[in-house]
Amino acid sequence: MNNLKVLKFGGTSLRTRYDKEKIRKVIAKEHEKENNLLIVVSAIGRLGDPYSTDTLLRHIKYSDISTREVALISSCGEVISSVILSSFLNEHGFKAIALTGREAGIITSNSHLDSHIINIDGKKIENLLSKGYIPIISGFQGNTKDGDITLLSRGGSDVTAAALSSFFNANQLDIYTDVPGIMTTDPKILQSAKTLKSLDYNLALKIANSGGKVIHPEAIRWAKKNNVIIKIKTLKGEKETTIGQHSDTNLKPGEIVCITTNDMDAIRQKVTIIGKDLNKNKELHSYILYYDMNIQSLSFFQDKVELILPKNSVNKCLKLFHDNFT
Structure with missing residues (x-):
């Protein structure tokens, strides 16, 4: 058609x-x-x-x-x-x-x-x-x-x-x-969250799989099959995110693109910091080690860091990393 x-x-x-x-x-x-x-x-x-x-x-x-x-x-x-x-x-x-x-x-x-x-x-x-x-x-x-x-x-x-x-x-x-697209963090928690203008399928999928709640991961997989361009919009404004083969988010080693949150249980949440070659971001490591955020569990991967915290510590954690690294 x-x-x-x-x-x-x-x-x-x-x-x-x-x-x-x-x-x-x-x-x-x-x-x-x-x-x-x-x-x-x-x-x-x-x-x-x-x-x-x-x-x-x-x-x-x-x-x-x-x-x-x-x-x-x-x-x-x-x-x-x-x-x-x-x-x-x-x-x-x-x-x-x-x-x-x-x-x-x-x-x-x-x-x-x-x-x-x-x-x-x-x-x-x-x-x-x-x-x-x-x-x-x-x-x-x-x-x-x-x-x-x-x-x-x-x-x-x-x-x-x-x-x-x-x-x-x-x-x-x-x-x-x-919400006006996929954002650097949850705008309901931080008003300073910014819209990511353009993401390739793989980066969008990584965000969706890590607790980003704007789009279902399986939807991205379906769109990728036949190269369907996705635009995530809102009826409340003009900002939007485009998902396709290419991205204007060209990350440098150690750079962070966004931070997501995901409920673990009634009292804990997972905070996921997503970027590129985060093992090379020494300042990020220092913040994790020296700021008191009641981190209960910490997992480092090449392109993301996962922190498990009590829910009452999540807002402080988000603001710290979002305001200093995105």
Whole structure:
């Protein structure tokens, strides 16, 4: 399909009519560029919002139902999102249609709660695109060859979007989230975090695998297969990160690119410092050795350093390394 662009909208982009109006403007601009569009959506909001996946799961007891049924209720949030956005776009003159993962032809492995995409039957989507429709696909889900609904791992709507982009040879995948791209650290912890403008697939994958929460690692792998350019954007501003074959982040030996955090358990977090040849950064070693941050465990690798700390020490650690080394 020529001029095909895939757009993925996270749940925070669908909360209010004001948010959906921003999406409408994005789609209108893409139509002006004569792009065919395929849209993937996540469930609306977070825990506490009525249709988020975590809120829906509060209504069940895992011990009383099968994993197939857990997958069924978990898939509802994305289906609701697809219908709501379809309705809104049709109200404003677009030809949109909501599809479940199954209707979109996404075929997965047999694991109900942690499946992976093994094939896509693209006939229905191709037919809809040829008729001028904008298919709006429920992310995070597919079905087995026997027809059971399955879920991809958490963050799986990114994977849905990237797999569809790869399968249909899309020109680009735009992922809209609540932060302006992949950043030097978590902006919810440090306001001084900066957007990384351009990353190659390998560096982006390293960040995603080390606790970066902006994009699912499997989505990067899918995009890399067919060289699909990924742009991570926000509806709240103009800054963005481009992921592709090349990067403008040409790291020198010892240089740090970003710092990520990841929960270990209820009281500990892992802080990962990512860069190039970090064994050559003697100043970094000195900071780790001489600043009191209650480090419980330390692991050095060529291109990253992993620190495990109590959660109440993480903010101090992030500020120290981010402000002095990025």
